[in-house]
Amino acid sequence: MPTTDPRSRIPRTDTLLASAEAIAAIPRLGPDAVRRLVGATQDRARRGEIAPEQVSETLADALARQRTTRLRPVLNATGVVIHTNLGRAPLSSAAIDAVREAAEYVDVELDLATGKRSKRGAAARAALLAQCPAAEDALVVNNGAAALVLATTTLAQGREIIVSRGELIEIGAGFRLPDLIASTGARLREVGTTNRTHPQDYADAIGPDTGCILKVHPSNFRVEGFTSSVAVPELHELAARHDLPLLVDLGSGLLEPDPLLPDEPDATSALSAGADVTTASGDKLLGGPQAGIILGRNEIVGRMAKHPLARAVRADKLALAALEATLTGPVAPTTEALHADPARLRERAEKLAAEVGGEVVAHDGRVGGGGGAGVPLPGWAVSLPENAAAAMRLGDPAVMPRVHDGRCLVDLRCVPEADDQRLTAAVRAALG
Known part of the structure; x- marks a missing residue:
């Protein structure tokens, strides 16, 4: 006498989709994802991995465990x-709450009092200036590399940027500073050597095509022994003498000195020592979201904000909200x-x-x-x-x-x- 195929006992698709667990999961996962999980669970039963009587329970468990993103905590x-x-810096609870609120409609470019358009990122800008009074103005873009690209494009597109050979760094995933700057249309004028650069090296390189002087914090390596570099005050004196802007890329995003990291540059010290503009990342030592932080003189930061490239690298509302909360809220997890x-x-x-x-x-x-x-x-x-x-x-x-x-x-x-x-x-x- 023929036996009944056990696969015939597998619950029907419409029955599983009508279950309380499937209906409850649709607002969170979406109907397509729920339907895929139903099909995948039925396929497990057809392959004999689970019994037909286990399909409903297995589906309920799969729906409960399914995440809305493939990124796992x-x-x-x-x-x-x-x-x-x-993912670099984990956000504080205050920043997470800010992101959640900003995920809906928010007044990112709206003055609610007048109903007219307002300046994007005003609150984050104010929070940055409050934390770094040495800066006259601030601008937030989408990451640290974008901040450096915008700064060098604004100051030296089609011209020369003077930089020490000891600061021509490569950052993660093979991205190299020379390639990054070359993409802006500026030309690097390398001075000094890998281990030693002197003030006169910069002075000898200045010419009619010079757009700015750039100082880069090496960040992820140290050169020790027979070394020499030029500090920001000396570069400021030289740049001021030739009416050139001095751009300092800090990398890790400290806004003020940290005794734990005595050799790590910070925006307050760099600007107080004469830097015209500093650039940094928001998701490193600052402890905030991915963002590029630009701090400096009104005139130069204003030019960057008006540059056409600024639109392409601007920060979104989620990053602006998280950055503001990081700056004004409790101590960051970092x-x-x-x-x-x-x-x-x-x-x-x-x-x-x-x-x-x-x-x-x-x-x-x-x-x-x-x-x-x-x-x-x-x-x-x-x-x-x-x-x-x-x-x-x-x-x-x-x-x-x-x-x-x-x-x-x-x-x-x-x-x-x-x-x-x-x-x-x-x-x-x-x-x-």
Whole structure:
């Protein structure tokens, strides 16, 4: 007597789409995504991976776990604070709330009192100037490279930019400063050598085609030994003598000095020392969203704001909202992680080790993102078998540890204390 094909017991598509779980998921995921999950679950039953009677339950679980983006949240247990592969600076709760509000209609270019168009980014500009009084004006664009491109295009398109050979850096993913500036139509006039550049080198290069003098913070490397470079005050004196603008690319985005990073340049010091304009990133040491920060003299920043390129690189409403909240709100997670108390980090590491096993070892964190090159951040980590790392990365939540010398190191510096229990559960699951 023929047996009934078990696939005939698989619930129909219309039945599954009419389930309470599917209907509830549509506003969050959209009808197409829900239909795809229904089909995928039915296909699992047809392949025999699950029984037909498990389809409804499996679908409900899949709908609950399905995210609206393929980007997955990750607990950063590497000890690297500004981790480019993990999105650089995590936003503060205030900045996250600001992004959520700005996702709807907002008065980004509207004066509600008059009903007329207003200046874009006015609130973020005011917040920047409040945090950096040495600047006369501010402009926000979509990232640090865009800020430098806009500045060099405005000041030196078709002309020469004088820069030290020791500052012709390559940043992440193979992007090189010379190529970036060449794309603006400006010509680089290299002076000095890799390890030594003197004031006279700049002076000898100045000519009728000079558009500006550029100083770049090397960021992610250090040259030590027989070295010499020219500081901002000396360059300011030279630039002023020849009526040339002095542009300083800071890289990591400090607005004022940080004793933890004595060699990291900041906007306040650079502008006070004579820089006409500074450029930096918003999602590094500043601890905000991806943005390019331009600070400097009214006349020059105003010219940049009016340049046609400014429209192409302007920041969107979400970045402007997050930047304003970062500047006016509580201490950013980046700052908290940089200045974390080593004693407290050890307490947390010992608690984790007691619950999952492993050894607590001394572990220096790093600034990351090209900031504080070579500056150690003393702390602690839990040392586990190396094979735990892959399971942690693929777990839920995903955890990114550091793999070093055949060990998996879990550093809690960048993990919010509120997530300690989630981290513990993830590590325990990875260890089986």
